[in-house]
Amino acid sequence: METADLIFRIVLIVIVFAISLVVAMYSTYAERKVAAFFQDRIGPNRAGPWGILQPLADGGKMFLKEEIIPTNATGFLFIVGPSLAILTACIGSAVIPWGKAISIGSHTFDLQVTDINVGVLYIFGVVSLGVYGVMIGGWASNNKYSLLGAIRAASQNISYEISMGLSIIALLMLTGTLSLKEIAEQQHSWHWNIIRQPLGFILFIVCAFAETNRTPFDLPECETELVGGYHTEYSSMKLGFYLFAEYINMFISSAVMATLYWGGYNYPFMDDVAASLGANPAAIIGVVVLFAKIFLFIFFFMWVRWTIPRFRYDQLMDLGWKILIPLAIANIVLTGIGSTLLTHLGY
Amino acid sequence: MESLSNKKKVLEVKPLNFLERAYLPAIAGGLATTMKHFFKKPVTISYPEEKREYSENFRGMHSLKRDENGKERCTACGLCALSCPAEAITMTAAERQPGEEHLYREEKYAAVYEINMLRCIFCGLCEEACPKEAIYLDGDHVPADYLRKDFIYGKDKLVEAPLNQ
Numbered sequence: 362m363e364t365a366d367l368i369f370r371i372v373l374i375v376i377v378f379a380i381s382l383v384v385a386m387y388s389t390y391a392e393r394k395v396a397a398f399f400q401d402r403i404g405p406n407r408a409g410p411w412g413i414l415q416p417l418a419d420g421g422k423m424f425l426k427e428e429i430i431p432t433n434a435t436g437f438l439f440i441v442g443p444s445l446a447i448l449t450a451c452i453g454s455a456v457i458p459w460g461k462a463i464s465i466g467s468h469t470f471d472l473q474v475t476d477i478n479v480g481v482l483y484i485f486g487v488v489s490l491g492v493y494g495v496m497i498g499g500w501a502s503n504n505k506y507s508l509l510g511a512i513r514a515a516s517q518n519i520s521y522e523i524s525m526g527l528s529i530i531a532l533l534m535l536t537g538t539l540s541l542k543e544i545a546e547q548q549h550s551w552h553w554n555i556i557r558q559p560l561g562f563i564l565f566i567v568c569a570f571a572e573t574n575r576t577p578f579d580l581p582e583c584e585t586e587l588v589g590g591y592h593t594e595y596s597s598m599k600l601g602f603y604l605f606a607e608y609i610n611m612f613i614s615s616a617v618m619a620t621l622y623w624g625g626y627n628y629p630f631m632d633d634v635a636a637s638l639g640a641n642p643a644a645i646i647g648v649v650v651l652f653a654k655i656f657l658f659i660f661f662f663m664w665v666r667w668t669i670p671r672f673r674y675d676q677l678m679d680l681g682w683k684i685l686i687p688l689a690i691a692n693i694v695l696t697g698i699g700s701t702l703l704t705h706l707g708y
Numbered sequence: 709m710e711s712l713s714n715k716k717k718v719l720e721v722k723p724l725n726f727l728e729r730a731y732l733p734a735i736a737g738g739l740a741t742t743m744k745h746f747f748k749k750p751v752t753i754s755y756p757e758e759k760r761e762y763s764e765n766f767r768g769m770h771s772l773k774r775d776e777n778g779k780e781r782c783t784a785c786g787l788c789a790l791s792c793p794a795e796a797i798t799m800t801a802a803e804r805q806p807g808e809e810h811l812y813r814e815e816k817y818a819a820v821y822e823i824n825m826l827r828c829i830f831c832g833l834c835e836e837a838c839p840k841e842a843i844y845l846d847g848d849h850v851p852a853d854y855l856r857k858d859f860i861y862g863k864d865k866l867v868e869a870p871l872n873q
């Protein structure tokens with residue numbers, strides 16, 4: 362690897378890291394504002410103009426709170442839990458292609474930290490690791506509510522990962538690659554995968570809600586039944602890390618959904634824009650477009666949260682095993698038949 | 709059995725059809741409803757900057773009135789205490805001494821007049837009962853305090869400020 366490339370990568374990693382943290386931070390603010398608007402309220406508006414400094418105030422509060430480790434908790438694991446949660450949340454962004462390559466001088470730089478040829482699998486692996494943070498934290502707290510929350514999180518994630526994986530398989534049959542970069546490139550201009558995989562996308566987004574523990578699947582931390590769920594015993598910044606990890610996860614899964622199904626950084630008439638403005642500005646517009654899609658998804662996550670009540674636990678399992686998995690398998694079969702027919706007809 | 713009012717309605721529980729079981733149409737409906745609220749004007753009143761207008765007949769803290777010469781109107785007749793459903797009012801009467809005519813309008817006045825604001829339900833019956841138009845619930849809210857004894861308001865808090873001061 363050349364030095365210029367290496368430096369660019371490092372800069373990109375820092376930028377992506379910073380962006381995910383800032384987005385997660387302001388998602389907490391957006392969540393409160395959006396919730397307020399949905400409930401005909403105003404929302405936080407005291408810290409700074411329109412309450413824009415609210416996340417900083419919240420973060421400062423989290424840092425200054427008393428650090429409590431319960432006597433009966435397993436000390437080491439108690440700290441490992443939130444660390445693991447935030448770590449796995451942060452490394453997911455490594456394979457997301459943020460835009461087309463841009464060229465500076467004679468160099469071209471990919472706007473992607475690394476293009477591994479099993480990108481989709483990598484994301485799945487990282488997401489599955491995320492549940493360990495919750496599990497370990499809930500277990501180490503030595504509190505029955507935390508443990509119940511952790512068990513729920515584990516069983517929910519395992520159940521929904523299956524249908525998520527199956528819904529992805531149908532997509533991979535069409536793309537023929539696991540590399541997120543190639544998948545993004547295939548959806549040039551308006552050839553977005555959502556057109557070919559509408560059912561697959563619906564399945565995927567339902568599973569994404571379950572994987573990120575968002576309402577209506579927020580059973581691991583439902584206050585009404587389990588006090589606080591797996592983070593009942595947590596305080597101070599360790600609690601902050603758990604909550605923060607949830608928002609980073611939301612950001613990453615929005616990015617993944619935008620890349621896999623909604624064309625990533627592609628937008629209609631991108632060739633015309635590239636021809637008239639040049640390749641680099643067109644690539645930057647692509648990055649903006651990708652972020653617009655991501656923010657729309659984040660907004661959708663919040664919209665659903667403030668609309669739908671939580672599922673009952675048996676309903677959750679019913680939905681996962683009896684509806685989503687059969688639908689995902691049907692989707693694979695339909696996709697197979699459809700694509701074979703289309704190739705035979707000469708498309 | 710035949711129903712007496714003929715208003716009996718038999719409800720049958722229909723099993724959900726596939727679309728209903730898939731939840732998605734209902735969810736879309738719910739999302740539409742919340743989206744409508746997203747664009748509604750918020751009902752919040754930003755309190756310290758903005759205050760909600762009180763109703764004209766709002767009943768707040770009591771005040772014991774003075775007449776046009778600045779004399780206390782109350783004559784300690786006890787009708788307010790008698791009418792009070794919450795038994796919040798107590799008083800001790802005293803006779804007006806010569807030289808105190810500029811202080812009290814009647815020959816008898818309330819030396820001690822106390823309202824227990826924790827008992828009071830702000831019904832306004834004391835105001836209605838008073839024959840001397842001496843008590844009105846025209847004040848503000850009763851403020852919060854730390855100790856129960858501080859909620860027993862004496863004349864120092866209840867009587868209106870003297871006229872020309």
Ligand code: SF4
Nearest residue numbers: 792828829831832834
């Ligand atoms: S307002 Fe009602 S409860 Fe309060 S002191 Fe007067 S009569 Fe009693």
Ligand code: SF4
Nearest residue numbers: 782783785786788838
């Ligand atoms: S306030 Fe009115 S009703 Fe009550 S004791 Fe005085 S004069 Fe009588």
